[in-house]
Amino acid sequence: MAPIKSSSKRHGENVQVTVRCRPPNQNEYGSCWDVQPSKIVSTDHRLKKQHEFQFDHVLYGSDNEILYAKSISNLINQAMEGYNGTSAIVTTVFAYGQTASGKTFVSNLTCHTMFSLLKWPVIVDHGNEIEPGVIPRSVDNVFDFIKKACRLEFLLRVSYLEIYNETIKDLLNPSNDNLKIHQDKIRGVYVTPLTEEVVTSPEDVLRIIERGEANRHISSTDYNLHSSRSHTLFQMVIESRERSSTSTSLASHRRTLTSTGYGHHAARSKEVVRISQLNLIDLAGSEKAASDQDRRKEGSYINKSLLTLGTVISKLTDSNAGKSPSHIPYRDSKLTRILQTALSGLAKVAVICTISPSNLEESLNTLKFASRVKRITTHAKNDEVMDDKALLQKYRTEIVELKSKLQSTAELLQKEKESALIAERRDHDQQMKLMRNTRNAMKERIDHLTRLILTSxxxxxxxxxxxxxxxxxxxxxxxxxxxxxxxxxxxxxxxxxxxxxxxxxxxxxxxxxxxxxxxxxxxxxxxxxxxxxxxxxxxxxxxxxxxxxxxxxxxxxxxxxxxxxxxxxxxxxxxxxxxxxxxxxxxxxxxxxxxx
Ligand SMILES: Nc1ncnc2c1ncn2[C@@H]1O[C@H](COP(=O)(O)OP(=O)(O)OP(=O)(O)O)[C@@H](O)[C@H]1O
Structure with a gap:
C-alpha cells in the first residue's frame, strides 16, 4: 500500500546520553567513580591514568523520577506532539550496561510491581526499595499528554518482543517464536508477524507488559538473581491527527471521498495522520562466562550481539566524524538490525548507561561505549503520513461509513416497519371480517338446528x-x-x-x-x-x-x-x-x- 503523502524534514542532533551509577550492594564496598552533574571521573588508583567522561547527565543513586525528568520526559513529549509542534518522530530509548548494573531497575518492567507502580508508591523489588522506572512513567506521560491535547486525537498500539539466542519471539503471542525482520521504504525496518494491540488506558498497557513479561526469559545467574537473558523491545505506535478532521458527518465524509486530490493544503493537512514510534529497549547485560552451561550459551549470544552493537556504533561515529563511510554491519545481529532505523540517524535516541560502583573494568567499557554513542548524530525524520495503514484514518473512515450505513439502514427499517404495519392492519381487518362471518354462520346454524329439534x-x-x-x-x-x-x-x-x-x-x-x-x-x-x-x-x-x-x-x-x-x-x-x-x-x- 503506497502512502498518499509523506514529507520529511531533518534536524541533526546528537544522541542524548545519561549515565547512572547505582549504589553499592551488600557485597560491594565504596565506588571507583566520582559522579558530578554531567561528568564522571575515575578515582581508582589501579588505573594507569584518570578517566573522565562528559555526558548529558550523570546520576548516582536510585532516584528514577530525576532520571526520567532529566533524560526521557522531554523526548516522550516530543514524540507525542512532534517537535517544532508540526510533526511526529521515531523515539528510541535504551538501557545499556554490564549485568547487574541496574538496566532493568531503570526501565522497571518487573511485572509483579506493574500495577502498584501506577499509584507511584515506593516499591520493594528483589529486596530493594525502588521507584517506577522509565516504562511506566512513559506510559503515564503519554496518557497525560493525550488528556491535555484538546486539538488532537490519538490511536495507540503496542507490541512487545524479545531477542533470545538470536531468535525473535513475540512476547504477546509466545507461540510466534521465530519472527522475521523486513525493511521497506515506508516502514523502515520492522518485525513481522508481530502482535499489535490497540490500547486505551495506562492499565491496558501495563496489563499487556505484564502478559509479555510472563513470557520473557529471566534466570538467576552468578551475577544477578533476576537476570534478563534476552533483549526486549517494547514498542508503542502513536497515531495522531487534528481533531477538526474528526468530523464524522456524512456530508464531510462525502466531501472527502469526492475530493479530487489532496493538493489543496488546508484540505490535505486536515487529513494528515502523524505516526510516531516509541521504542523502549531493555538490553541484556554483558557478562563474564557463567558457571551454568545454559547461562553460558545465553551469555555468549548476549555478548556477541552487544559486541556487534559496539562495532556498529564505532563505525557510525567514524562516518559522523567525516571519515570515509565504511560498511556498517547492522545485519550481523538481530539487535543491531532492529535498531538500524534508530542508529542510522533517523530517530531521536536516548541511551541510559548503567554502571556498578565497584566494577572498574566493565564500567570503563560501558563509559567508552557511552561516549562513542554520544558522538552519533541523528536526523529525526518527521513523518506526516497519509497512508491507509494508519489505523486512525482507517478507523475514522470505517466509523463514517458505518454511520452512513446505519442511517440508511435506519431509514429502510422505518419504511419496512410502516409498510409492515399497513399490511398487518389490512390482514387484521380481513381476519376480523372472516371471523365475524364465521360467527354469524355458526349462530345461524345453531338457530336452525335448534329450530329443527322439537321439545314440548x-x-x-x-x-x-x-x-x-x-x-x-x-x-x-x-x-x-x-x-x-x-x-x-x-x-x-x-x-x-x-x-x-x-x-x-x-x-x-x-x-x-x-x-x-x-x-x-x-x-x-x-x-x-x-x-x-x-x-x-x-x-x-x-x-x-x-x-x-x-x-x-x-x-x-x-x-x-x-x-x-x-x-x-x-x-x-x-x-x-x-x-x-x-x-x-x-x-x-x-x-x-x-x-x-
Ligand atoms: N539504582 C539502583 N538503586 C538501587 N538498587 C539497584 C539500582 N540498580 C539496580 N539495583 C538492584 O541491583 C540488582 C540488579 O539490577 P538489575 O536487575 O536492574 O540489573 P540489570 O542490569 O538489568 O541486570 P541483567 O543484565 O543481568 O538483567 C537488582 O536487585 C536491583 O534492584
Missing part, C-alpha cells in the same frame, strides 16, 4: 310466538285503523266450531273474541301438558315400586331355592316322601310364588 317447550314457545306475532300484527292494524285479517288459529277455530266470520263486526269485538279464544287454547294446552307430566310422574313412581318388589322377590326366590335344596338333601338321607317331608314354610312360599 319449543312447541309451546312456537305456538306462543306465532300467537304473539299475530296479536302484534292485529294490534298494529287496529292502531292504524286497518281491518285485520283473521288469524290462522281463528280461522281454524271458526271452521271447527261451525261459526262463520261475519266480516261486518267491530274490530275490537273480534279482537277480544280472538284473544279469549287464544287464552282458551293456551289454557287447554297448558292443562294437557300438566296432565301429561302428572301421568308420567305417576308411571315413574309405579315403575319404581315394581322394581323394588322384583328385587325383594329375587332375594326370596334365592332363599327358597336354598331351602329346597337343603330339604332334598335331608329327604335323600331319610329316604322318605318329598311332600310328606317338606316343611310348611317351604310349601307356603311355593304357593305364594306361583300366585304372584
Amino acid at each position: 317447550s319449543s312447541v309451546v314457545n312456537n305456538d306462543l310466538a306465532s300467537a304473539t306475532a299475530t296479536l302484534q300484527q292485529q294490534l298494529h292494524d287496529i292502531q292504524n285503523g286497518l281491518p285485520s285479517p283473521p288469524a290462522d288459529s281463528e280461522r281454524k277455530h271458526s271452521n271447527a266450531s261451525g261459526l262463520a266470520s261475519t266480516g261486518g263486526g267491530s274490530g275490537s269485538t273480534r279482537q277480544q273474541q280472538e284473544t279469549v279464544e287464544l287464552r282458551k287454547l293456551l289454557l287447554k294446552a297448558t292443562r294437557e301438558s300438566n296432565e301429561k307430566d302428572q301421568r308420567i310422574l305417576a308411571l315413574e313412581e309405579q315403575l319404581g315400586q315394581q322394581t323394588a318388589i322384583n328385587a325383594q322377590l329375587e332375594t326370596e326366590l334365592s332363599v327358597t331355592k336354598a331351602e329346597l335344596e337343603l330339604t332334598k338333601q335331608l329327604q335323600a338321607k331319610e329316604g322318605g316322601n318329598e311332600n310328606k317331608s317338606l316343611p310348611p314354610s317351604v310349601s307356603q312360599r311355593k304357593q305364594q310364588l306361583v300366585w304372584r
Whole structure:
C-alpha cells in the first residue's frame, strides 16, 4: 500500500546520553567513580591514568523520577506532539550496561510491581526499595499528554518482543517464536508477524507488559538473581491527527471521498495522520562466562550481539566524524538490525548507561561505549503520513461509513416497519371480517338446528310466538285503523266450531273474541301438558315400586331355592316322601310364588 503523502524534514542532533551509577550492594564496598552533574571521573588508583567522561547527565543513586525528568520526559513529549509542534518522530530509548548494573531497575518492567507502580508508591523489588522506572512513567506521560491535547486525537498500539539466542519471539503471542525482520521504504525496518494491540488506558498497557513479561526469559545467574537473558523491545505506535478532521458527518465524509486530490493544503493537512514510534529497549547485560552451561550459551549470544552493537556504533561515529563511510554491519545481529532505523540517524535516541560502583573494568567499557554513542548524530525524520495503514484514518473512515450505513439502514427499517404495519392492519381487518362471518354462520346454524329439534317447550314457545306475532300484527292494524285479517288459529277455530266470520263486526269485538279464544287454547294446552307430566310422574313412581318388589322377590326366590335344596338333601338321607317331608314354610312360599 503506497502512502498518499509523506514529507520529511531533518534536524541533526546528537544522541542524548545519561549515565547512572547505582549504589553499592551488600557485597560491594565504596565506588571507583566520582559522579558530578554531567561528568564522571575515575578515582581508582589501579588505573594507569584518570578517566573522565562528559555526558548529558550523570546520576548516582536510585532516584528514577530525576532520571526520567532529566533524560526521557522531554523526548516522550516530543514524540507525542512532534517537535517544532508540526510533526511526529521515531523515539528510541535504551538501557545499556554490564549485568547487574541496574538496566532493568531503570526501565522497571518487573511485572509483579506493574500495577502498584501506577499509584507511584515506593516499591520493594528483589529486596530493594525502588521507584517506577522509565516504562511506566512513559506510559503515564503519554496518557497525560493525550488528556491535555484538546486539538488532537490519538490511536495507540503496542507490541512487545524479545531477542533470545538470536531468535525473535513475540512476547504477546509466545507461540510466534521465530519472527522475521523486513525493511521497506515506508516502514523502515520492522518485525513481522508481530502482535499489535490497540490500547486505551495506562492499565491496558501495563496489563499487556505484564502478559509479555510472563513470557520473557529471566534466570538467576552468578551475577544477578533476576537476570534478563534476552533483549526486549517494547514498542508503542502513536497515531495522531487534528481533531477538526474528526468530523464524522456524512456530508464531510462525502466531501472527502469526492475530493479530487489532496493538493489543496488546508484540505490535505486536515487529513494528515502523524505516526510516531516509541521504542523502549531493555538490553541484556554483558557478562563474564557463567558457571551454568545454559547461562553460558545465553551469555555468549548476549555478548556477541552487544559486541556487534559496539562495532556498529564505532563505525557510525567514524562516518559522523567525516571519515570515509565504511560498511556498517547492522545485519550481523538481530539487535543491531532492529535498531538500524534508530542508529542510522533517523530517530531521536536516548541511551541510559548503567554502571556498578565497584566494577572498574566493565564500567570503563560501558563509559567508552557511552561516549562513542554520544558522538552519533541523528536526523529525526518527521513523518506526516497519509497512508491507509494508519489505523486512525482507517478507523475514522470505517466509523463514517458505518454511520452512513446505519442511517440508511435506519431509514429502510422505518419504511419496512410502516409498510409492515399497513399490511398487518389490512390482514387484521380481513381476519376480523372472516371471523365475524364465521360467527354469524355458526349462530345461524345453531338457530336452525335448534329450530329443527322439537321439545314440548319449543312447541309451546312456537305456538306462543306465532300467537304473539299475530296479536302484534292485529294490534298494529287496529292502531292504524286497518281491518285485520283473521288469524290462522281463528280461522281454524271458526271452521271447527261451525261459526262463520261475519266480516261486518267491530274490530275490537273480534279482537277480544280472538284473544279469549287464544287464552282458551293456551289454557287447554297448558292443562294437557300438566296432565301429561302428572301421568308420567305417576308411571315413574309405579315403575319404581315394581322394581323394588322384583328385587325383594329375587332375594326370596334365592332363599327358597336354598331351602329346597337343603330339604332334598335331608329327604335323600331319610329316604322318605318329598311332600310328606317338606316343611310348611317351604310349601307356603311355593304357593305364594306361583300366585304372584
Ligand atoms: N539504582 C539502583 N538503586 C538501587 N538498587 C539497584 C539500582 N540498580 C539496580 N539495583 C538492584 O541491583 C540488582 C540488579 O539490577 P538489575 O536487575 O536492574 O540489573 P540489570 O542490569 O538489568 O541486570 P541483567 O543484565 O543481568 O538483567 C537488582 O536487585 C536491583 O534492584
